[in-house]
Amino acid sequence: xxxxTYRNGEPANLGGPEILVICGDILRxxxxxxxxxxxxxxxxxxxxxxxxxxxxxRAGGYKQCDILETLxxxxxxxxxxxxxxxxxxxxxGLPALRQLFDRIGPFVDE
Numbered sequence: 001x002x003x004x005t006y007r008n009g010e011p012a013n014l015g016g017p018e019i020l021v022i023c024g025d026i027l028r029x030x031x032x033x034x035x036x037x038x039x040x041x042x043x044x045x046x047x048x049x050x051x052x053x054x055x056x057x058r059a060g061g062y063k064q065c066d067i068l069e070t071l072x073x074x075x076x077x078x079x080x081x082x083x084x085x086x087x088x089x090x091x092x093g094l095p096a097l098r099q100l101f102d103r104i105g106p107f108v109d110e
Contacts, residue, residue: 024072056092
């Protein structure tokens, strides 16, 4: 789990489900946001994170990866997507998510 800070100074914990939803939204906006908002490294991280989390979920037995990916890329940000992202990350398991993020690294734009 990564900790980041909101503009109001409050800490926010980001785990696999949150990262999956945020990265899905970044990919949905690809080409519309511009490199000044999402640099190439950020786009690559988003692609790797979504693909890696969904692959780990699939390996863990999660059966709705294709549906979840479609909903993420459509931008239908509903409570259903949040629930599905949690289910996918639960199926993937924390060891697989840690291994994924150790491999792709956290993307931090300073």
